[in-house]
Amino acid sequence: xxxxxxxxxxxLMTLTIVMAFAGCSSTDTEDTSDTSDTAxxxxxxxxxxxxxxxxxxxxxxxxxxxxxxxMNYKEDGSDEWTGFDTEYAQAxxxxxxxxxxxxxxxxxxxxxxxxxxxxNCIWNGMTITxxxxxxxxxxxxxxxxxxxxxxxxxxxxxxxxxAEMTDITFTAEAGSAGEAAIEEAGFACTSxxxxxxxxxxxxxxxxxxxxxxxxxxxxxxxxxxxxEDLVQAEELEAEEYDIACRxxxxxxxxxxxxxxxxxxxxxxxxxAEKYSFTLIK
Numbered sequence: 001x002x003x004x005x006x007x008x009x010x011x012l013m014t015l016t017i018v019m020a021f022a023g024c025s026s027t028d029t030e031d032t033s034d035t036s037d038t039a040x041x042x043x044x045x046x047x048x049x050x051x052x053x054x055x056x057x058x059x060x061x062x063x064x065x066x067x068x069x070x071m072n073y074k075e076d077g078s079d080e081w082t083g084f085d086t087e088y089a090q091a092x093x094x095x096x097x098x099x100x101x102x103x104x105x106x107x108x109x110x111x112x113x114x115x116x117x118x119x120n121c122i123w124n125g126m127t128i129t130x131x132x133x134x135x136x137x138x139x140x141x142x143x144x145x146x147x148x149x150x151x152x153x154x155x156x157x158x159x160x161x162x163a164e165m166t167d168i169t170f171t172a173e174a175g176s177a178g179e180a181a182i183e184e185a186g187f188a189c190t191s192x193x194x195x196x197x198x199x200x201x202x203x204x205x206x207x208x209x210x211x212x213x214x215x216x217x218x219x220x221x222x223x224x225x226x227x228e229d230l231v232q233a234e235e236l237e238a239e240e241y242d243i244a245c246r247x248x249x250x251x252x253x254x255x256x257x258x259x260x261x262x263x264x265x266x267x268x269x270x271x272a273e274k275y276s277f278t279l280i281k
Contacts, residue, residue, distance in 0.1 A: 051249040055120055061093045064105040064119035066173075066194045070219045070275045071125035072102065084143075084275040089123050091267055095258045107194065108175040111135040114246055121251060122244040125213060127177035136244035137252045142259065142268070144278040147181045147236040148217045150202060151209035156233045165233075168208035171201045178211035181236045196220075203227055211236065218276065240280060 055061050065072040071085040081102045093100040105113045105122075113119050114136060122136070127145065132138060149162055149170075159165050162185055172179035174191035178198070182189045190207060192198050198210035199220060214235060221230045245251045262268045263281055272279045 049248075051120060051246060051251040052254050054117075055098060055251065056096065059098050060101050061089070061096065061098050061121070062101045062103055062119045063089050064103050064110060064113055064122045065124040066104060066107050068125055068195055068213075069216060071215070072123075084271055084277060085123050085125060087271055088142075088262075088268075091262055092255055092258045095261065096254070107173055108191075110175070110244075114244065117246075120245065121255075125215065125241050126244060127213075127239040128242050129177060129180065132242075132244055135247075137247055137249055138245070139243040139252050139255050140259065141240040141242045141280045143215075143241040143272075144238065144280060145241055146214045146238045147178045147211050148214040149182075149209050149211055149233040149236065150199065150217055150221060150230050151233045152202070152229060153231050155208055156231050159233070162234050162236070165209065171198045171207040171210040172212070173198055176212075177239060178213065182211045185236070199227055199230065202230060209233065215275075215277065 065081075065085070067073050068083075070083050072081055072083045073086075074081060086102070089100050089102075103113075103119050105119065107124075110122050114122060125143075125145065126132065128138065128141065149165075151168075155168060165187070170182050170187050170189045171192055172182055172189050173195045174193065176195070178195070179189055179191060189211075190201075192201060195210075195212040195216055198207075198212055199216075201207040202210050214232070217232050219225070221227045221232065243252075243255060245255075259268070263279075268279055268281075271277070
């Protein structure tokens with residue numbers, strides 16, 4: 001009887017040890033699995049939140065533009081984009097080690113394009129406004145600009161200031177600083193798809209005047225241009241250009257860093273002289 005009890009006690013002790021060991025193994029395995037899942041989730045979230053990582057992984061910087069000479073445009077007979085902002089974006093992309101994809105957008109829907117990640121940034125001679133800064137994060141400013149009224153020489157001779165132009169019609173690009181400037185001056189304005197179209201409206205007689213960026217006025221109007229009969233009537237408020245990225249985007253800081261390098265190596269001065277701009281450093 002004593003021998004039987006001894007055997008039974010030994011069996012029960014062995015069973016207890018085995019069950020305890022199994023419980024510990026199960027807990028350890030479960031903890032390891034949880035840690036692994038947490039690490040993977042953290043890594044995925046980090047990648048999703050980084051525009052820069054997304055661009056580097058894709059190998060392409062998608063730049064939202066409209067056709068706007070001298071910022072982004074195509075010369076006659078060419079399918080390639082050129083211009084100050086075009087070459088500036090290409091220089092930044094080269095530093096990043098990626099290609100540039102220029103995407104023509106509806107300027108009035110530019111922030112929708114940005115938020116949906118159809119584009120990574122808006123880089124098209126964009127003026128800093130409250131609308132811009134409330135919908136996007138922006139880089140440091142890089143160029144000085146102004147809005148200007150463009151009309152025919154005949155109309156220009158009839159008025160001394162814009163305040164007198166109460167009986168003429170105005171056109172501007174939808175959602176542009178030019179549209180905002182003319183409306184702020186108290187005039188009605190017909191919206192068109194881009195600044196080039198605004199000029200065409202005046203040249204065709206569909207509109208008496210348009211409001212566009214003075215940088216465009218300088219290269220698109222006057223002697224030797226397609227709009228020799230159009231002249232600048234008045235310069236409106238001065239402004240500055242920047243580049244817009246999604247809210248919270250880490251691309252902003254990276255563009256600023258690379259721009260400092262392009263200023264240091266003379267690239268920005270070269271582009272400013274080539275396209276007749278005044279840099280802001």
